[in-house]
Amino acid sequence: MRRAGAMPVDAFPPLHAQARLLLRPLLPAVAFGLVGVAVLPVTARRLPWRPLLAVAWLGSVGWAVMLQLPDGISRPLTTPTEYLAELPAMGDDPVDWLRAFTMEMQAFPTHVKGHPPLPMLVLWTIQWMGLAGAGWAAAFVIVVGASATAAIGITVRVIAGEDVARRAVPFLVLSPVALWVATSVDAFFLGVAAWAVALVAVAAAGSGSSLNGVVDRSARIGSFKRVAVPFAGGLLLGALPYLSYGLLPIFALPLAVLVLTRPAWPVLMALAAGSLVVPIAFTMAGFSWWEGVVGTHVAWLISHGSRRPYAYFLLGDLAVLALLVGPAAAVALPTALRCAAGPVFTGLPGGRGRPVPDRLGWLAAAALAGVLALDLSGVTSGEVERIWIPYAAWVVTVTAVHRPPGRTMLLAQTVTALVIEAFVRSPW
Structure with a gap:
């Protein structure tokens, strides 16, 4: 296809x-990964929940x-194509720049004109706080993106x-997925989206939704928090379309949580109210x-992206998703999806006698639905390593079906990341 001129990029x-x-x-990464394979399964079993997060x-x-x-x-x-290249042009008046x-x-750097303006406003705010430079921006992106691990766990x-x-x-x-958490601004999108879904889930649990016994009713929260938590979740959800147009399909995740939890009406009203704040402000x-x-x-129509072959990247983008989620998720995904389509609890081999709830597969299915929606649209023809980040992390949750401590599969994940890093040089 490249020789025929059909794939110029x-x-x-x-x-x-x-x-x-x-x-x-x-x-150093090899040593870190091997220590993680050895230590994390034991830590996950024995450490109290909050310290574990x-x-x-x-x-x-x-x-x-x-x-x-x-x-x-x-x-x-x-x-020159990244967000920081546009910061000097914003000057001291981001509102005027926004207007x-x-x-x-069309005169902005590639990633600025390819996204809504909220990422630029966030980076401008970091600089305004005195944390100027790529180092501080990278630290912010990595810390927020990595926090998704805790949010998804919740x-x-x-x-x-x-x-x-x-x-x-x-x-x-x-x-x-960590390969592109450091350092792509899309990792920041991952963190915001993950905490939005987590706050929706916590609000549902706090309202006393039982999830067929999965959620402890002792998790009820006070009346103020019962409104504040879903409002905060709605605030983050409302911000997602202003971070990236490609985050619209990720709303399948909070929708899945709401369908499963069926929270009380006050929670839904607070969630809806919070989701309107950012759109109204912008x-x-x-x-x-x-x-x-x-x-x-x-901008996409006049770029190389629109000239990429649809049929190739229709499948190629899914191959990139497979690299992001790793072999452990690939092996576990069919089982998790079967459980999601089956009864409330389905016994899985190797679970030490403990059944894995079918609801685990719902999260992965919602994330995959978002990926497929973007893939079929054709606007994600390549360069999806970063676009898939907010979705791929949720697919990884299906690895919970593996028998603890699951070190063989965990090692497979680690080796996958190391091999990609060893043989692939990515611009982000």
Whole structure:
């Protein structure tokens, strides 16, 4: 296809990357991964829940940093196509920049005109706080992106129970998704989306939704928090379309949580109210979301992306998703999806006599539905390593079906990430 002129971009399709060989600089990442394989399963079983979430968060930060260390942690954010290149043009008046966004967007760097303006406003705020430079931006992106491990763990605990969540944590930490958590701004999108879904799940649990006994009714929260938590979740959900147009299908995840939990009406009302805050604020500030979509589509039409072959990337994008989620998720996915389509509890081999709730597969199914919607649309023809990040992490949750401690599958995940890093040089 490349010889025929049908694939003018991408030296290493379906990845937007180049082939290479990297060995010695990866030794710290190899050591970190092997220690994680040895320690994380035991830690996940024995550590109290809240400290476990902190360890998982820190472990995810460490794994992402170790993988990116040979290429430079902040390097991906310093290219002329990235967000930081536009920061000087914003000056001291981001509201004025926002008001003129749709009129001037075609002159912006690639990723700025390919997304709504909220990521730029967040980065401007970080700089305004005195944390200027690519290093601080990279630290922010990595820390927020890695926090998704804790947020997803909380959601799985609400939906499927603590035992299942503990079994998923080691795989969430050592997931190949970490390859693009450091450093792609889409990792920030992952963190925001994950905490939005987690807050929705916690609000449902706090309202006394029983989930057929999976959620403990002692998790009820006070009247103020019963409104504040879903409102905060709605606030983050409302921000997602203003972070990336490609996050619209991820609303399948909170929808799945709501269908499973059936929370009380006050929770739904607070969630709806929170989700309106960001759209109203941006509209009042002079930004039209729909005009932004149209402008981004125009930019895509005149770019190399629109000339990429649809049929190839229809399958190639799913191959990239397979690299992101790793072999442990691939092996577990059919079982989890069968459970989701089956009775409330289905006994799985190797679960130490403990049944795995069918609801675990719902989260992965919702994430996959979002991926398929974007893939079929054709606007994600390549460069999906970063686009799939907010979705792929949820698919990894199906690894909870593996027999604890699951070190063989956990090692397979670790090796997958190391092999990709060794042979693939990505621009982010």
